[in-house]
Amino acid sequence: MQENNKALLLGVYLTSEEGTKESAEYSLRELSELTEAAGLEVVGESLQARSKFDPTYAAGQGKLNELAELADALEADTLVLDLNLSGSQMRNISELTGLKILDRTLIILDIFALRATTMEGRLQVEIAQLNDRATRLVGAGLALSRLGGGIGTRGPGETQLETDRRHIQRRIKTLKKNLKELHKRRKLTRENRERNQLITGAIVGYTNAGKSTLMNALCESDLHTMDQVFATLDPTARRIKDSDIPILLIDTVGFIRKLPHQLVEAFQSTLEEVSYADFIVEVTDISDPEFESQMDTVERQLENLEADTKPRIHVFNKIDLVDQQVIDQIKETNRHSEIQAFVSARQGTGIAELKEALVEIPKSQMLPFHLVIPFDQSQIVSELRNVAYIDNIEYTEQGTDISFRIHQGHLGIISSLLD
Secondary structure, eight states, X not given: OOOOSEEEEEEEEETTSTTHHHHHHHHHHHHHHHHHHTTOEEEEEEEEEESSOBTTTBSOHHHHHHHHHHHHHHTOOEEEESSOOOHHHHHHHHHHHOSEEEEHHHHHHHHHHHHOOSHHHHHHHHHHXXXXXXXXXXXXXXXXXXXXSSTXXXXXXXXXXOOOHHHHHHHHHHHHHHHHHHHHHHHHHHHHHHHTTOEEEXXXXXXXXXXXXHHHHHHTOOOOOOSSTTOOOSOEEEEOTTOSSOEEEXXXXXXXXXXXXXXXXXXXXXXXXXXXXXXXEEEEETTSTTHHHHHHHHHHHHHHTTOTTSOEEEEEEOGGGSOHXXXXXXXXXXXXXXXXXXXXXXXXXXXXXXXXXXXXXXXXXXXXXXXXXXXXXXXXXXXXXXXXEEEEEEEOSSSEEEEEEEOGGGGGGGHHHHO
16 A cells, blocks of 8 residues: 555544543544644544454454554545553554554654654754664564654654664664753753742643743743644743733643653653742633643653752633633632633733733742842942832832842842941
């Protein structure tokens, strides 16, 4: 069969576990979106219930034969399973069906390879791909060779990966060495922020929740956005526009259920931006029917990063796409008891109120002062305007009467007045 861009999808769930059918249906819809984002056209999909997974084929042979016939009728040459397959399972399914076999992990890795734009991002993706390839070498045989190029093997520079385990490990070692140098630069950048007591907020959320669109609205920036999963991989920092306190927002990679552990490990330094941030801006697409499940996924990832106890503001985005009843229900639930905001980042609704709420987070951690600064030390007032929150300012005969709040790290600005 000549290779084309048409694919069939197969989801498998266990009847012994409560609620798995609904979860599997949603996961299969999500896999369809992921597959399309990877460049394949989904021409059919199926869901199979089983008492247990088949160790040889994952799914039932009858179902796989049925899909092989359907693929022939629809001129599809790829079967994507909503599972994480072993190398031997890929080989067995490929031999049984005669199709190119992909799984959820390979699809996600491929999207990351497509979207990585920085050197750091490309290195991280290739390390994840190599680690994944190494785990599938045993028993993969024809399945891996059938992949050839394109979806499932695409990586930085369209490099053809060798299947020799020792070669892969040597390549990973080289990549990690290069990545370590980039990590040092990220660490220096982070230390500079800490030294300057710059307030940072990490924007997190499920993929395609509108994180970059929200950042553009808050910072009047022009980050690339598109209505697709994993549009942003490389963290970007921008200052909130017209904020009383200088706040730096960091856009991060989106989370997703069943995120391959290889990616989590490879992107550890990038995800550390969340761990080191002063507070979290969690973004949820309120128009998605599965938004509560998505919130649970994000919560688990924050727990893994040990960032779940940080001050947090929960932004429910895309309110222009839902009824007021949905918003009212969420307000009543207030499940995590954090600060909530309801916005449409695309339309700008609620952005001004959100900015005010964001400023309140660092403001609550500042020390209050009321000073009269002599006119011959007016440079102190200029410095305070850059880093402090000014509550009130008046000009008197004695000097500038000013009430403000400031972080402990900036007390050096006023040290001459405190002696």
